[in-house]
Amino acid sequence: MRFSKLAMFLTLQGIILLVLAAHLGRWLFSDTTEGAVTLPYSVTMMTVQYSVHGRSYSETYMRNGYEFTARTVPVRYLTYNPAKSRVNSFMGILAEPLAWWLFLSLGLGALLLIDNSVFSKGTRFQVHKRFPWITMDEYFPIKGRWFYNQQRRQGNEGQPASRESLGQ
DSSP states (O other), X not given: OEEOHHHHHHHXXXXXXXXXXXXXXXXXXXXXXXXXXXXXXXXXXXXXXXXXXXXXXXXXXXXXXXXXTOOEEEEEEETTEEEEEEESSHHHHTHHHHHHHHHHHHHHHHHHTSOOSSSOTTOEEEEOSSSSSEEEEOOOOOTTSHHHHHHHHHHHHSSOOOHHHHTO
């Protein structure tokens, strides 16, 4: 399969979103319980103790959005592993994966959507079933174009050519 830079960007975004959806799905379809904030009290962190099926668990979380005076907080835990939990809020469940998606999108966008020296204009990516899984075909200008003539003249004389010296 061959992809242009835009198609490669959209394909990689789709893969990243599928991985994030699988990660978020396990948290969004898990169970919740009420946890008690215990000692030590801190301005930025809170230690929460919660119980699931008669077993007690304790975890430390960031205080994002919860007042210092809050003594109970909702906790979302994984049904198959109650020891893994997060505070049931936007910052507790969604903020970190969305931040990673934004970070990866900016990096991929800078590499694949902006004309740069890493992947030149017209680069094609090819996906294989074996290693290396992704290869690329570089864009080389057609004979008679300004860039081709410049490179040919530079190779003959050792001097870089300008548009004026090529008559263009």
